[in-house]
């Protein structure tokens with residue numbers, strides 16, 4: 001049984017995240033979408049809201065569960081017997097950040113490895129922050145996020 005973690009802020013989850021998740025499910029039997037909880041960072045949505053929106057968006061996806069965690073993702077991965085962390089790459093800027101993250105993770109626990117998926121061409125511009133900026137300016141983002149997020153943003 002191959003189990004992986006897909007960690008992130010998911011503030012909120014977007015169709016870009018979902019695309020990575022669908023592709024990860026082709027490789028892994030079980031994927032835990034892990035919402036990062038960082039009390040020192042400002043988020044648009046609470047961990048509970050982010051988890052609820054993801055749960056709704058992944059309904060019916062086999063092998064996918066959702067959880068949240070305050071602490072190092074590698075520690076969560078070790079505790080849950082999931083030696084792979086899934087991440088997505090959109091641009092060179094992502095690469096630099098992810099490369100640093102991978103090195104730091106390796107320093108903490110080298111038994112945990114990272115697996116990267118390249119963003120699909122039509123999803124490279126999608127980020128949680130861009131979605132919120134567009135939505136706050138009145139742009140219709142219904143094609144960029146799952147319905148659970150769209151309904152929440154509309155409110």
Ligand code: ADP
Pocket residue numbers: 007008009010011014015016017020036086087088089090094118119120123124125126127128
């Ligand atoms: P974090 O704050 O940990 O970077 P995010 O929720 O912003 O969390 O992203 C989680 C992961 O998903 C990151 O690896 C990010 O690069 C990736 N990701 C985000 N949006 C997309 C997208 N549109 N296409 C591919 N990967 C993406």
